[in-house]
Amino acid sequence: MKTEAARMAFTRTLLALAREDQTIFxxxxxxxxxxxxNEFADALPAQFxxxxxxxxxxxGIAAGLANAxxxxxxxxxxxxFSMRSAxxxxxxxxxxHMNVKVIGVSGGxxxxxxxxxxxxxxxxxxxxxxxxxxxxxxxxxxxxxxLTKYLAKSSEPAYVRMGRGAVPNVYEEPAPFAPGxxxxxxxxxxxxxxxxxxxxxxxxxxxxxLAEEGIAVxxxxxxxxxxxxxxxxxxxxxxxxxxxxxxxNIHGGLGGAVAEVLSQEKPTRMRIxxxxxxxxxxxxxxxxxxxxxxxxxxxxxAVRKGR
Amino acid sequence: MDAxxxxxxxxxxxxxxxxxxxxxxxxxxxxxxxxxxxxxxxYYAVLSVRPQEPHWPERDRFLLSKGHSVEGYLAVxxxxxxxxxAELATFSMAGSRLIGHPNNQTPGVEVCTGALGHxxxxxxxxxxxxxxxxxxxxxxxxxxxxxxxxxxVWEAAMAGANxxxxxxxxxxxxxxxxxxxxxxxxxxxxxxxxxWRAFGWDVAEAAGNDPQSLLTxxxxxxxxxxxxxxxARTIKGKGLPFxxxxxxxxxxxxxxxxxxxxxxxxxxxxxxWA
Ligand SMILES: [Mg+2]
Numbered sequence: 346m347k348t349e350a351a352r353m354a355f356t357r358t359l360l361a362l363a364r365e366d367q368t369i370f371x372x373x374x375x376x377x378x379x380x381x382x383n384e385f386a387d388a389l390p391a392q393f394x395x396x397x398x399x400x401x402x403x404x405g406i407a408a409g410l411a412n413a414x415x416x417x418x419x420x421x422x423x424x425x426f427s428m429r430s431a432x433x434x435x436x437x438x439x440x441x442h443m444n445v446k447v448i449g450v451s452g453g454x455x456x457x458x459x460x461x462x463x464x465x466x467x468x469x470x471x472x473x474x475x476x477x478x479x480x481x482x483x484x485x486x487x488x489x490x491x492l493t494k495y496l497a498k499s500s501e502p503a504y505v506r507m508g509r510g511a512v513p514n515v516y517e518e519p520a521p522f523a524p525g526x527x528x529x530x531x532x533x534x535x536x537x538x539x540x541x542x543x544x545x546x547x548x549x550x551x552x553x554x555l556a557e558e559g560i561a562v563x564x565x566x567x568x569x570x571x572x573x574x575x576x577x578x579x580x581x582x583x584x585x586x587x588x589x590x591x592x593x594n595i596h597g598g599l600g601g602a603v604a605e606v607l608s609q610e611k612p613t614r615m616r617i618x619x620x621x622x623x624x625x626x627x628x629x630x631x632x633x634x635x636x637x638x639x640x641x642x643x644x645x646x647a648v649r650k651g652r
Numbered sequence: 653m654d655a656x657x658x659x660x661x662x663x664x665x666x667x668x669x670x671x672x673x674x675x676x677x678x679x680x681x682x683x684x685x686x687x688x689x690x691x692x693x694x695y696y697a698v699l700s701v702r703p704q705e706p707h708w709p710e711r712d713r714f715l716l717s718k719g720h721s722v723e724g725y726l727a728v729x730x731x732x733x734x735x736x737x738a739e740l741a742t743f744s745m746a747g748s749r750l751i752g753h754p755n756n757q758t759p760g761v762e763v764c765t766g767a768l769g770h771x772x773x774x775x776x777x778x779x780x781x782x783x784x785x786x787x788x789x790x791x792x793x794x795x796x797x798x799x800x801x802x803x804x805v806w807e808a809a810m811a812g813a814n815x816x817x818x819x820x821x822x823x824x825x826x827x828x829x830x831x832x833x834x835x836x837x838x839x840x841x842x843x844x845x846x847x848w849r850a851f852g853w854d855v856a857e858a859a860g861n862d863p864q865s866l867l868t869x870x871x872x873x874x875x876x877x878x879x880x881x882x883x884a885r886t887i888k889g890k891g892l893p894f895x896x897x898x899x900x901x902x903x904x905x906x907x908x909x910x911x912x913x914x915x916x917x918x919x920x921x922x923x924x925w926a
Contacts, residue, residue, distance in 0.1 A: 370784075391784055397814075402773045402807035409777020412762055413785060414709070417777075432767055433804075437774055441756050441763040 347514045349486030351507035352450045356381045358493040359418060363392050368416050369497055372396055374403050376421040379509075380450050400425045404433035404447070411443040416497065423449025423506050424456070427468035431475075438502045439477035446496050447504045452482075453542065453592030454620070455509035457629040465506065466620050469570055470597025472504045479503040479524065480570035482591075484545035485515045488568060491522035499524075508592075510630065512543045515566070525569045527577035533561030536588065536652045537581035538644060541567045541599050544590040547634075550641030555648055562648060567599055578606045582613040586652045590644055592634075595619040616647045653697045658863035661731075662692040663918040666891045668727035668740060670914045671923045674906050676744035678752065682901040683796060684724035686827040686861070686886040691728045693866040694792060703733035706759040712789050713762055713778045717771020718796035718825060719753035720903075726750055726758070730925075734760035737925040769802025771795060772822055776811045779820035779879070792821045798830025801839045806851065812879035813852030820879040822853070825860060827888035831902045848881040860884025893917050 363369040363385065372394040377386050386393045394410070396403035400421060407417040419426070426434070426449045438445045449465060456463035472478050479501050483489040489507060496503060521528055530545070531552050540548035545566045552562040563584060565577055581587050587607065589600040600617030607613045618639060626636040634640055638647070665688050673679030695701070699712040716725050723743065730737040735758065742748035749757045753766025762778075765771050775793035782789050799805065812820055824844075832838050841847070848855045854875045859865035866884070874880050888902075889895030892914050895904070906914060915922055 394780060396811060397807075399804075399807040399811070401769075401804040402776070402811055405770055405773020405804070405808065406777035406780065406811065408763055409774040409779070409791075410781045412713070412774070412778055413781030413787070415781055415785075433770060433773070436764055436767045437770055443763065 348511040349514065350509065350511045351483050351486055351489040352509065353381050354486035354489040355448065355493050355507060356385060358490045360385045360388060362494065362497045363389055366497070367392060368414060370394060370410055370415050370417045372403055372407055372417055372419045374398055374400050374421040374425070379422065380420040382420060400430035401433050404430045405437050407445040408437035408441060408443040411445050416444055418446045418448050420448040420450065422463070423452030423465035423468055424463050427465050427471055431471060434504070435475050439475050442477060443502060444500045445502055449504065449506045451509035452506035453508060454625065454630045454633045457633055458627050460627055461625050464625060466592065466594045468506055469593050469599065470601065473570060473597060473602060477502060478571065481505045481568055482542040482570065483507055483568055484542060484566050485512050487514055487516040487518040487520035488522055490518060491520045492568070495522065495524055506542070508543050513546050515545050515549065522568070525572035525574055527574040528566040528568065529563065529577065530566055531562065531564035533563045534584055535561045536586040536648050537563040537565065537584045538588045538590060538648065539565045539567050539578065539581055539599065539603055540590040541570070542592055544592055544639060547639065547641045548590055548644055551644035551648065554641060554645045560648065560652070570599065570602060573602055573606070575606050578603050579611055582607055582611045586614050588616045588618060588644065588647050588651065590618045590639065592639065593619050594622065596622060614651060616651045618644060618647055655864035655867055658692050658696060661696055662688045662863065663891060664920055665692060665724055665727040665731060666918050667915055667920040668923050669723035670892065670906050670911060671926055672723045672727065672740055672743040674908070674911045675741065675926065677905055678744050679723050679905065680720040680903045681892070681895055681906065682829065682888040683718060683721040683825065685890045685892055685895065686888045687718070687721045687794065687825050688724045689861045689863055690794060690823060690825065690866060690884055691724055693863050693870070695728045695732050697867060698870045699792070703760065706734060710787060710789055713775070713791040715762060715765060715771040715775050715793045716754050717765055717793050718768070718799055719766030722752060722754050725754060729758070729760040740925050768796070768799040769804040772805055772808035775820055776808050776815070776817065779817040780815055782819050783817070790819045790821065792823060794823045794825060797824055797826045797828065797835050797841060798838070800824065800841055809848065809851040809853065816877045817879040818874070818876050821882060822879065823882045823884055825886050826883050827886045829888045829897070829899050831899070833899050845883055852878060853881040854878040855881045855883065857883045857885060860886035861890045891918050
């Protein structure tokens with residue numbers, strides 16, 4: 346099985362695009378290593394801006410670059426861009442509608458044992474309540490490639506969250522990707538699992554295990570949190586039971602988004618799997634996932650119990 | 653344009669601004685008055701802009717980082733022809749694009765400002781863009797003195813010096829007051845010029861309510877290789893006898909009587925749009 350870190354798929358794609366288009370810039374916050382932007386910075390120094398450890402300034406600088414027709418990708422740890430510079434993202438980018446892509450890497454619990462200071466598990470809730478930003482969480486490397494190509498063409502402000510480590514490929518290149526359109530990866534009428542990011546892979550594994558027990562489960566990859574694919578959510582609800590899985594707090598993320606749609610349009614039983622409203626258990630991300638049941642078995646268990 | 657004419661124009665814009673505030677029954681009187689000679693000097697004598705083509709790529713950039721001084725800014729933009737002057741009558745009315753902080757749906761406004769401490773970072777980005785794209789436009793950011801307590805101002809100050817942005821001007825409306833009182837009592841700034849110098853900026857001071865002093869500054873070549881900081885010493889509420897140097901006029905609204913008193917003090921008959 347092929348694996349790749351989304352951040353590496355992102356940076357190799359961005360570098361290739363930026364070689365062809367001088368308006369594509371990348372900025373870093375002393376994060377060129379963690380983002381894997383070293384090659385970009387060396388190859389295209391005129392299209393790279395180092396902002397130092399100053400996320401607020403980085404977002405403002407990007408808004409200023411965008412004002413001059415540059416298309417900046419502001420890159421750094423998701424935990425800092427989604428909190429330290431939240432006001433700059435809100436005012437300078439979203440409210441001002443500046444064409445800036447905020448790329449939060451090492452999101453979720455990627456930084457596992459570094460603790461909650463370095464976890465980004467509230468970012469989706471925060472930005473879902475910030476009008477004017479598209480929001481994406483790619484599932485794997487190939488989808489990140491397709492997403493990055495879309496972002497380079499789009500003129501909409503966006504927030505992207507990706508993880509740190511290598512994740513198994515869900516897709517082959519070229520991955521199918523249309524913004525705001527969920528990918529239905531598996532068909533089944535007994536229940537539906539809606540997942541995003543790294544959890545898509547685990548959701549597929551859960552569905553395979555359940556199929557062996559005779560339980561047919563649909564699986565959706567909800568890579569775009571805004572604009573939200575409400576039609577896919579309503580379709581998933583036809584099964585009568587929807588489980589959402591995300592590397593995010595159980596409040597305000599993918600589960601919240603799905604619940605907002607279903608509670609108003611088609612009340613359906615749900616189970617929201619994610620990180621609890623409590624201080625996180627720490628360990629590497631696989632250990633954190635295992636602790637909270639964010640695994641194929643944990644997801645399968647939720648389907649068995651709830652349907 | 654000479655300083656005497658600029659002074660006359662600045663007072664007309666003061667009349668526009670106090671009228672807007674009076675009619676809307678909301679606004680930031682003190683800061684708008686202190687900033688108006690700076691805004692007028694920039695928009696009538698310094699900036700290269702095309703009001704009929706607000707997105708002209710070569711335009712000089714201006715950011716009102718102290719976004720609450722919006723009334724004077726909007727009056728200047730309207731008078732320069734960025735949008736019809738009659739629209740000033742909609743200031744802060746339901747649904748208007750002319751609201752209590754600069755909104756970039758208004759022609760001439762580059763980005764939405766108002767959350768303090770954001771403007772200089774955006775200006776640094778604009779100035780880096782000019783360098784990278786080999787454009788000759790300059791970027792001007794007007795900040796308040798109370799605003800200087802925002803840490804992000806100093807992040808931007810470091811970046812401006814790091815990138816040797818000699819196409820960037822940070823202007824500080826140094827009226828010495830903020831909403832709670834004197835800046836030196838709330839969060840002391842002095843020795844303020846030394847702080848900017850220590851951050852690697854070319855620092856100068858000017859009489860910020862005197863267009864001649866401001867013109868002289870902008871007409872004098874500044875050193876290359878460093879961003880420029882102008883500490884413009886001003887009087888909060890400048891031009892309104894009842895408001896000058898009074899902290900309670902930060903966002904107090906003039907009465908009908910005070911409006912007439914303001915017109916008299918400013919030497920204007922009234923406004924041509926209300
Ligand atoms: Mg002040």
